[in-house]
Amino acid sequence: MEQITVLYPEELCLLSTVACVLGTVEMFSQAERFWTSQGRIPKYQLLVAGTSGKKEYVRNLVSIKTDAHIAEIRKTKLIIIPSALPPKDTEDNAVMTDWIAKQHKAGADIASMCSGAFILAATGILDGKNCSTHWTHADKFRQLYPNVNLQANQLITDENGIYTNGGAYSFLNLLIYLIQKYYDRETAIYCSKYLQIEIDRNTQSVFSIFSGQKQHGDEIVQQAQEFIESNVDTKIFIEDLSSKFAIGRRNFDRRFIKATGNTPIEYAQRVKIETAKKAFETTRKTVNEVMYEVGYNDVKAFREVFRKITGMAPLAYRAKYNNTL
Known part of the structure; x- marks a missing residue:
C-alpha cells in the first residue's frame, strides 16, 4: 500500500x-x-x-x-x-x-x-x-x-x-x-x-473581485490606472492614454505590464467588467443598459469580454448573483 x-x-x-x-x-x-x-x-x-x-x-x-x-x-x-x-x-x-x-x-x-x-x-x-x-x-x-x-x-x-x-x-x-x-x-x-x-x-x-495593483511605485502608471477607473463609461484608446502622459505606446505598455501584471487594455476591460458585475448583482438593469454604462456599444464584444473574464455569460451571472429579480 x-x-x-x-x-x-x-x-x-x-x-x-x-x-x-x-x-x-x-x-x-x-x-x-x-x-x-x-x-x-x-x-x-x-x-x-x-x-x-x-x-x-x-x-x-x-x-x-x-x-x-x-x-x-x-x-x-x-x-x-x-x-x-x-x-x-x-x-x-x-x-x-x-x-x-x-x-x-x-x-x-x-x-x-x-x-x-x-x-x-x-x-x-x-x-x-x-x-x-x-x-x-x-x-x-x-x-x-x-x-x-x-x-x-x-x-x-x-x-x-x-x-x-x-x-x-x-x-x-x-x-x-x-x-x-x-x-x-x-x-x-x-x-x-x-x-x-x-x-x-x-x-x-467568477469569484474574483478585481482590485488593481497600485503598490508598484510607478507614478505615471498609477495616474493612468486612476484615469481608467474614473472613466468607466468611456471607450478608452490606449494610444490616446499614452499620449496623455507623453509616453510612447510600446514603453507605456511595458511599464504598465511591469507595474500591474496586465496590459492597459486588459486593465481597462477588468475595471469595466468589475463595474458591470456589481450592476448585475445589485440592480435590475438589462444587459444593454449595463453595457452602455461601462463604455461598450457592441453587445457581442461585451458578452465575449464578460465571459472571458468571469467564465459566465452576463445573463447567467445576473441570474446567479442577483437576489432582487
Whole structure:
C-alpha cells in the first residue's frame, strides 16, 4: 500500500490550514472506504506529517495531532500542502522546503491548496510551470516568484504531477480531482455525491473581485490606472492614454505590464467588467443598459469580454448573483 502525506506546517498555520488538512483526511478516507467496499485491496495510507514537533493552537482554538514528523517520511506517492502563511526564513521552514524538494526529486507528486502555493514555490519546483492560488494573493505571489507562470483564473493546474488550486474552500474541488487521478472516476463521483461537492469545476474567475495593483511605485502608471477607473463609461484608446502622459505606446505598455501584471487594455476591460458585475448583482438593469454604462456599444464584444473574464455569460451571472429579480 502506497502512502499519501498531508503536510501540516505548524509555524505557518491559519484556520484554513486546519480546514484543508481535515478536509483532506475526510475526503481520502471516504475514497479509500469506497474503493475497498468494491472488493479491491487497500490502495493508500494517508498520514499527516508535521514540521516542527510543537503543539500549536491556531487562534487559541484548535490544534492537530500529527501522525509523524516529516523527517520520518522516507517515501511518499503524493504530498498535499494546505493553505498556509508564506514561509519565513527559519530553520524549520528550510527543513520543510528541502524535504519537499527531495521527495519530489525522488518521484513524489506535489499538490498545493490556496496559499500553500507560496510554500511550493519556495522550493523552486514551480519555476517555469503554471500555478494557481487565491486571487487575493496574485499580486504578492507574482512579486515573490516572478519565474512562476501564475494562472490566477484557473481553479486547478496540473503539470505532470504538480498540482495547484485556487482559493479558500475550492481545495475540495482539487481533492475530487486528485481522487480521480489516484483512484478512478467512479470513486471521485461517489465522493462528490457523498460530500456534495460540485465535480469538474475548472475556473475561479467568477469569484474574483478585481482590485488593481497600485503598490508598484510607478507614478505615471498609477495616474493612468486612476484615469481608467474614473472613466468607466468611456471607450478608452490606449494610444490616446499614452499620449496623455507623453509616453510612447510600446514603453507605456511595458511599464504598465511591469507595474500591474496586465496590459492597459486588459486593465481597462477588468475595471469595466468589475463595474458591470456589481450592476448585475445589485440592480435590475438589462444587459444593454449595463453595457452602455461601462463604455461598450457592441453587445457581442461585451458578452465575449464578460465571459472571458468571469467564465459566465452576463445573463447567467445576473441570474446567479442577483437576489432582487
